Amino acid sequence: MSHPAKDGRRVTDISSSAEAGGPFAWRQLVSLPQSFADRRRLFLVAMTIPAVIYVIAIGIVPLARGIWYSFFDYNLLRPARAHFVGLGNYLDLFSDPDMAEALKNTVLFTVSGVTFQLVLGLAIALALWRDDRFNRICLTLILIPVTITPLVVGLIFKGLLLADYGLVGYYLAQWGLSAPQGLLASPSTALGTLVFIDVWEWTPLMALILLAGLKALPGDVLEAAAADGATPLQRLRLVVLPLMLPSVMLALTIRTVDAFRVFDSVFVTTGGGPGNATNTLMVYAVKEGLSFFNVGKASAIANIALLCTAVIAAAFVLLIRRADKKANGR
Amino acid sequence: MTSTRSKLRKIAATTVMVLSMSGIAAAADKPLEGVTLNVASMNDPFASVLATLAPKFKEETGATVKVDILDYGSLLTKTTADYVGHTAGYDVITMDIVWAGQYAQNGYSVDLTDLIKRDAKELNVDDIYPALMSSIGGYHGKQVAFPFAGYANVLAYRKDLFASAGLKVPETMEELVEDAHKLTDPSKKIYGFVANGQKGPAVAQDWMQYNAEMGGSILGPDGKPAINSPANIKSLTVYAELFQKAAPPGAADYDWGGREESFRQGLAATMQTWSVGAPGYYDPKTSKIIDKVAIALPPRGKGLPKVYGIGGWGLSINKDASDKQKEAAWTFIKWLVSAKVHKELNLLGAGSFLRKSEMVDADLKAKFPFLPLVAEVFDNGDGEYRPRIPEYPEIQDILGTAVNSVLVGHSDPKAALDQAQAAAIKLF
Numbered sequence: 001m002s003h004p005a006k007d008g009r010r011v012t013d014i015s016s017s018a019e020a021g022g023p024f025a026w027r028q029l030v031s032l033p034q035s036f037a038d039r040r041r042l043f044l045v046a047m048t049i050p051a052v053i054y055v056i057a058i059g060i061v062p063l064a065r066g067i068w069y070s071f072f073d074y075n076l077l078r079p080a081r082a083h084f085v086g087l088g089n090y091l092d093l094f095s096d097p098d099m100a101e102a103l104k105n106t107v108l109f110t111v112s113g114v115t116f117q118l119v120l121g122l123a124i125a126l127a128l129w130r131d132d133r134f135n136r137i138c139l140t141l142i143l144i145p146v147t148i149t150p151l152v153v154g155l156i157f158k159g160l161l162l163a164d165y166g167l168v169g170y171y172l173a174q175w176g177l178s179a180p181q182g183l184l185a186s187p188s189t190a191l192g193t194l195v196f197i198d199v200w201e202w203t204p205l206m207a208l209i210l211l212a213g214l215k216a217l218p219g220d221v222l223e224a225a226a227a228d229g230a231t232p233l234q235r236l237r238l239v240v241l242p243l244m245l246p247s248v249m250l251a252l253t254i255r256t257v258d259a260f261r262v263f264d265s266v267f268v269t270t271g272g273g274p275g276n277a278t279n280t281l282m283v284y285a286v287k288e289g290l291s292f293f294n295v296g297k298a299s300a301i302a303n304i305a306l307l308c309t310a311v312i313a314a315a316f317v318l319l320i321r322r323a324d325k326k327a328n329g330r
Numbered sequence: 331m332t333s334t335r336s337k338l339r340k341i342a343a344t345t346v347m348v349l350s351m352s353g354i355a356a357a358a359d360k361p362l363e364g365v366t367l368n369v370a371s372m373n374d375p376f377a378s379v380l381a382t383l384a385p386k387f388k389e390e391t392g393a394t395v396k397v398d399i400l401d402y403g404s405l406l407t408k409t410t411a412d413y414v415g416h417t418a419g420y421d422v423i424t425m426d427i428v429w430a431g432q433y434a435q436n437g438y439s440v441d442l443t444d445l446i447k448r449d450a451k452e453l454n455v456d457d458i459y460p461a462l463m464s465s466i467g468g469y470h471g472k473q474v475a476f477p478f479a480g481y482a483n484v485l486a487y488r489k490d491l492f493a494s495a496g497l498k499v500p501e502t503m504e505e506l507v508e509d510a511h512k513l514t515d516p517s518k519k520i521y522g523f524v525a526n527g528q529k530g531p532a533v534a535q536d537w538m539q540y541n542a543e544m545g546g547s548i549l550g551p552d553g554k555p556a557i558n559s560p561a562n563i564k565s566l567t568v569y570a571e572l573f574q575k576a577a578p579p580g581a582a583d584y585d586w587g588g589r590e591e592s593f594r595q596g597l598a599a600t601m602q603t604w605s606v607g608a609p610g611y612y613d614p615k616t617s618k619i620i621d622k623v624a625i626a627l628p629p630r631g632k633g634l635p636k637v638y639g640i641g642g643w644g645l646s647i648n649k650d651a652s653d654k655q656k657e658a659a660w661t662f663i664k665w666l667v668s669a670k671v672h673k674e675l676n677l678l679g680a681g682s683f684l685r686k687s688e689m690v691d692a693d694l695k696a697k698f699p700f701l702p703l704v705a706e707v708f709d710n711g712d713g714e715y716r717p718r719i720p721e722y723p724e725i726q727d728i729l730g731t732a733v734n735s736v737l738v739g740h741s742d743p744k745a746a747l748d749q750a751q752a753a754a755i756k757l758f
Contacts, residue, residue: 076414077432077720097749098731163580164592173579180579185527187740273529274582275735290407292724293414 063306070300076293089300099301101276102284105191106305109280110259113198117255118248120199121206126236128207129214143208145201154265157197158184184270187277194278197265202258206251213247214240245323253316260309281305360392365658369397370409370420372643375606376479376680380666383675387665393658402426402531406723413438418650421659425475425646427466428726431719433474439646442473445660453664457685465713467644475644476663479682481604482707483539483628483639484700486611490622491520491599499624503543503631506600507568510576513599523572524598526589527582527737534730535716536589539602539639541565542715545631548725549717555725555754557732558747566736566743573737582738594619602628604641605704606681625700627707640711642682683708721757728753 070089074082093099124142128135145153161169163182172178179186183193217240225239241248263282266272272279272287281301289298371377377399384395398420400408405424412419413436425433433439446453455463458477467475485506487499491513500506510522525540526532538548544565550556573581578597580588593601594610594617610616611623628638645666647659665671669687676682676694688694689705717725732750735741741749 076410077436077723079414079436162583162588164578164588164597165580165595169580181527181582181738182580185580185583185738187735187738271529273731273734274738275529275740276731277740287727291403291727293410294724 066299067303069295070303072296074294074296076295082296085296089296090304092297093300093304098276098279098284102272102279102281102301103304105276105278106260106262106280106282108191109195109198109262110256113195113202113259114252114255116195116199117203117206118252120203121210121251122248124203124207125210125214128211131215139208139211142204144204146205146208148201149264150201151264151268153197153201154268157193157265158269161193185274187274190270190274190278194262194266194269197269198259198262201265202255206255209251209254210244210247213244213250216247217243242326245326246320249316249320249323253313253320256312256316257309260312261305281308360390362658362661363392365393365654367393367395367421367655367658367662368419369395369422369662370405370412370424371397371399372405372424372426373399373401374479374643374682376643376675376682379675379678379680382678383666383671387662390665391658391661393662395662412648413650416650418648418652418655421648421651421655422662423646423648424478424643425467426643427641427713428716428718428722430465430467430469430474430644431717431722433646434469434472435720437649439474440649440656440660442467442476442647442660443471446473446476449664453667454669454685457669457687458667459684459686459708459711461640461708461711461713462642462684465640465711465718466642467646469718475646476667477642477684478645478663478667479606479643479680480640480684480708481606481642481681482683482704482711483602483641484605484608484703484707485600485626485628486593486603486608487600487624487626488596488598488619488622489624499626500600500629501627503540503629506629507572510572510600514576519597520599521578521581521597522576522599524577524581524584524589524592524601525573526584526586527573527577527734528585528588529734530585530730531726532585532730533734533737534726536602537566537569537729537733538716540569542639542712543628543630543634544568545634547715548729549719553719554758555751557725557729557754558744558751563743563747566733566747569733570736570743574739582734596622605683605700605707608700609679609681609698625703627703637710637712638707639715640707640713641716721754724757725754 071084071086072082073085073088128139128142148156160166161172161183163169163173163178163180163185166182169178169182173180173182178189183189221239221243222235225235230238261282262280263286266278266280266283267286270278272283282305285298285301285305288294288301369380371380377397380395381397381399384397387393387395406429409420409423411417412423423439425439446455459480462477462480463473466477466480467473485500492499492509495509495513497509497512500509506523513520513522526536541548541562544561546559546562546565548555548557548562550559556562578584578592581592584592589601590603590607590610592598593603596618605625608625612620614620617623630636630638645663647656647663651659666675667684669685672682672684673688673691673694676688677697683689683701683704686705689701689708695701716722719725728750732741732746736743736746
């Protein structure tokens, strides 16, 4: 409870200088709170106004409009036919086979992609744990994929994997390692290939976050474990992993939420095809919204995706809190 | 001193007079001085030519023309946003043949009917192919765009492969299918046929072309979708077999670029395409088949009337633009489609034919020997095989997914088209 006392002192200082420096006339004209604590509160509230306006304009208003539009059959190309349909768009989506496939693909993509990234990322983080020059150089090089725009990554892989001219795809098809039409054009391998591309690009980020977690581990605990004769595997399982749980959870949250709203790499490589084999929620929403200007349906899809993301994020935040408490022994 | 001063005064007065007179003359010469026209152009070969010719228009009229070159998706998205938001960001917009229904229904662009009537003589309308006039921009009595770039569907084929197999150029679809299977030899990397297979507009547009040639139709006689008609199911079955047995293995993922590239690289013996791509086959920098390629009329199913697919782009004027901008835009359109400028446009490689006089022009014929075929296609042009209705984009997407899933062996033609029909009928 030392803060209020500190704050109180500071406020007193400011006010005394203000009183000394200015006449009282303005305060008589505008009725402002008299107590310094109140004035300070008013000042702090005033300072947040720009941020609040920004959040309202950029976040809340579009979100609210998105929810509002989702209750309408509203197509920009046929504005005259717009009408209120209540939950109609949502009900249609529940019985829409395209939506079911998009949701299934999104979940499959997210779960498999993030799992691979976690396992590989952890392995890389452990390998780069020791702080020496070689590891620092490796880390820098490993981070290159993260710096490339996903859209460009998609285009590069698409070029590489083309069955007829692709530098890789040609040989894969020749040697029978892919379907003749190529990995991305075959319904059985397209989603797996997209997962591979995502793992290639984002594993380094996972490794980086986990490495930061590893480096922050208390050295004394590890030393104590080593002194008690714990084998490296025991140290990893019983000391390192439990202590690292908060950073693992953080990395998982970031990547899961990100993977769930995957769009650009899918859009440029397969466009959701072949058939609907790689259609994801965001690709579906963007197609409805920006190709067909079907604002109502697109908003409904985006809201469902948002809800899923929010639930995932909330679950992870809860887990992080729990893991944090456990790790700190509280 | 006085005389010098008065002389100076006279000189000054004369100079001012001359300058102001020349200013008036300039204003009369350049009626659009100070006007800036914003053009949204599809990224087709004509786009860069438009940008090249823009300074010439400024020289003649004074108006600055800014050409924004966009890919198909961006063009549709940006211009629709411009129309719906009434922001008048663009004055002149290139309109795809299939957007006419949407434009007409929503009143996006100026109806040019009266302007065309007013300036018929200047436009020399009789010189423009009626099929282009009615299908590029013409819709239910309105003219929502002025035809600018007419594309003819043609069959590009490998004369060397046909000659060595002892085959003649196919005239019917049945012959084309048979020849494609015969000419396919995967061990030599030669395939009888290539078309777009990629999900979305690419596969939908190519299939609609073949489907019309095999006697199918997307809409029924009542104007409502009839996607799962027996004729369409049959044509898709044949088409899928062509893809699976006679097309390069990667074709299921080709869009226009991939398709043209595979043909230029010598992988395919036949390909139906737009006339606008034809000059590329004769370019040694990009093509391996320069002396092996020939162009022919597209085949038609046995017994079907001899009509051929046409496509292309029109120029529309944004209805939200100010009257002054609209008038300037119309002047620009008239200038572009005038016989003289349009010929120049084509000499510069726009591949955008429009006028009957272009087909007999010696300079153009020397450069583009396939022009008589284009003329024949325009004379018997069918711009309706892709239904130009307001619901076209959605129907195209529904077909794009259905046909693609059949081509990759994910579903069978009937099931896919039944599902597509169920989805399409909801739009009406």
